[in-house]
Amino acid sequence: MAIVNLQNVTYKYPLTEKPALQNIDLQMKEGEFVAVIGPNGAGKSTLCYTLAGFVPHFFKGELTGSVEVARNETSKSNLHEWVLNVGLAFQNPFNQISGAKYTVFEEIAFGLENIGVPREEMKGRVKEAMKMTGISDLADRSPYSLSGGQQQRVALTSILVMQPKVLVLDEPTSQMDPIGTREVFSVVRTMAERGMTVILAEHKMEWIANFADRVIALHEGQILVDGKPGEVLTSDVLTEKGFGISRYTSVARRARELGLWKRDTLPVTLEEAVKGFKE
Amino acid sequence: MSQDFLNLLIALAAVGLVLGWAYVTKRMQKDFSSTMTWVLIPVAIAINISIGQLVLVLKLPVYLDSIGTVLVGVLCGPWAGALTGALSNFVAGIIFDPGWWPWIPVAATIGLTAGLCANAGFFKTWWKVVVTGFLIAIAATIVGSPIAVLLGGISASGSSIITAFLLQTGKGILESVLTTNFLVEPIDKISTSLLAFAILDGLSARYLARFPRGENAQLDQQRRTSELVIALVTVVILVIVTIVFVVPLTNN
């Protein structure tokens, strides 16, 4: 049973002519971890907003086709009901701080207060979520006193604590160092293993190869390739359409042309590349 | 002094009636229908306060401390504008000095007037914006002068020096306060409105459409020469109106 089901979705922002998404068909299973790649303007963010209900409820504009998450139709639902099922975190950590709270603990509880979770349960859930993302020691700090990476983890925790069925992440690691990125990816992986469905727009190919179950490549609002990370990330189409690809893939491709790469498939990560070159 | 108290009660009742009427007739709800309004208001207040301080640093002879209020009035509506103005002075009272609090009704009037003018389509070309600025100044004067009189005519603001001068030339308190306001307010409020207009001009139509009354700020495309003529005529009329209002007052 697909928890996310997009059928023939086309969307235009208000006052624009060109659709931002075109004929998107996408099904996702419960607990699946799907990465979305694509150059800037390919429609990654729009796809994220569509899944999270902000298209069309917040952005208005013209949506055709059907968007279904957890058996709810977006056109028959309200945004404030929709966000109970689908959580959204995005790129700029600073703009995700509510501003209505003085400490990290209160900040993470903000969403739970809004949806009316009883006090004792709220405290438990906040503590648990902070432990999971490794920010328990920040509880009493002001959210504004944190570094970008810490703020991004607070933003992620603030969404996780609401326990959505589907988690939508729009380039959440773009402001993070490798250590922070690793933490985010491993938390997200854990959530997927516990049954949360994750869709992640991301540029960092090696991380996707290591963590995601499936990759979708978007180009000019359309799905270009959809498949296993190993296949999608090394496909020649990506290079043709100007996607940024992993440096290990480019090195191995050049090596294959020179007859130095013996395997059928190209590598995405350092480990794969090292193994392949050793053969 | 009991008369002052009675007047205050009457003023409060009038404000209550207007708010009640706007709420019951659902005029107020549209302004606050979007989360954009609630997020814009704090930003607008911060803009008011920051620009107000910048102007002090640059030692310009205006306040320009209600650009944010005018922006909210135009983009979200008169009631949201009024709330922004009121909260702006309230917050300034908390963080600088509580001398801002008596002027809360004036700040609210500025936002309200800006919103009403914008709803009437008077924030779409720059000469209309000049008119809006002038109307804001008139409204601010009407509301502000009784408050100034209630506070004894002289407060800690810079323009009080003019009031003090006029008082020394033998004029009454109300007269001096009104004259001062007619001298100071139009320049300040027209500059404020024009700056707000320039800011809106720099934002994309797609972005503006996200606000409850974004259509108020979709600017008209008009021919330059006709605009210039109309603007000149407007300014001349405004000058005449000001003289007609102020001169009799000072001569009385």
Added chain:
Amino acid sequence: MPDRLSFYLKKNSIIHALNPFTKLTLVFAIVTYGLIGAGFWTATILVCLALLPLAFTARLLKEYLGVAVKLILPTAGFMFVMQSIFIPGGTTEIFRLGSISIELETVQRSYLIASRIFLFISAFALLLLTTHPSELMTNLTQRGLPPQFAYVIISTLQIIPQMQAKSLTIIAAQRSRGLDTESSFIKRIGLLVPLVGPLVFGSLVEVEERAIAIEARGFTSTHKKTYLHEVPDTNLDRAIRTILIALIIVAVVWRVWPS
């Protein structure tokens, strides 16, 4: 520029422990009495017999006096002096210098206005000194104020220091490029645009993302809100409020009643 954006000072006192709404009622009562009390010394007496003992009980006497001297006295004092000198009227001349004369009646009237302003403002200042803004707003929300108001007030208090930091950075950057706040009038007007532009556009463009972020966290939810922190409301609070409201009603009725 202020270092902190709320007056609040944490102390372990009975005043701090009172419910914020009780303190608000108290301020309202003091303001009402100050407004309708006809006596010349009413405001002064209220400051001495109500506010000073309250500040002492809250263990904030020093801080309260500090706020009064630094913030309120300059405003009220300036008004008192200026009005005493410049407002005409009155017959009992007590001082004369050239064309400027000071009359007893004007001084009295000015004192009445200034002392009232001092009373109102310092009553609010005492409320803010003893109540955390977040606690105050939470409590008012629990009592029916739309939750959006709490959001607006608290986030304003948090945005302003950031905006001020930003505008200081911009001023510093412009200074290093030769900004001169002492230059000619026209030049200074010209300076306004490069200073205001980055400040305003940056923060306006952020509005959309910030609206999305709080909507994603149920800001527009129609569920009944719950609260992380409990704001205690004791029997003592309710008793104090009842007495205060009774006192306000008595005062208003006594004043408005045609005598």
